[in-house]
Amino acid sequence: MPGPVRAPAPHPAALTDTERHHVLSVLRQDRFVDKSPAHVWAVLLDEGRYLCSISTMYRILRANNEIRERRRQASHPPRARPELVATGPNQVFSWDITKLKGPHKGLYYDLMVMLDIFSRKVIHHKLVPESAVAAQVFMCE
Incomplete structure (x- = not known):
């Protein structure tokens, strides 16, 4: 011991x-x-x-507790998180873009989906090769 x-x-x-x-x-x-x-x-x-x-x-x-940060510190007040409430279908939509592997290495597709938050049904979907322009067109449709 x-x-x-x-x-x-x-x-x-x-x-x-x-x-x-x-x-x-x-x-x-x-x-x-x-x-x-x-x-x-x-x-x-x-x-x-x-x-x-x-x-x-x-x-x-x-x-001796005599050292501290002397620069002016920014205050970050808590921001209210937006809360979207849907009381019926076709009021609030959510969208998502998911990358999917293609048949060849380095080839990807974007699956764009728009969902209704109330019913959780797919309102619109589109499968396109990678493109920021396609995403912009999808959102405008």
Whole structure:
């Protein structure tokens, strides 16, 4: 029977809590508060200071719930799904185009069908070689 499970030891190069608090205080400074960690890292490097990597800055901010998407987010209100109700035949129709294999490789046909939603009967159908023009003519018939 194996012994108790130990938690993995921290990496020797990992930042201490004091170092993490120092990085967080630098990121919270007024001059960096609106900048990305990559920008902060570059400015600090230009000043001759290296605190940690960019990804570590992101990890520290994420651990403190201080990182989020700052771009304006589009709101997508739920759209009402159209509901078609047929109380009798010949009120609402549905159509479908199905590809069918032909007798030779690479030859396909389009089966175009128009259905009555109320009675579920086929109103019109047509079998044609592949063609967008044929579909347009079918819908106009």
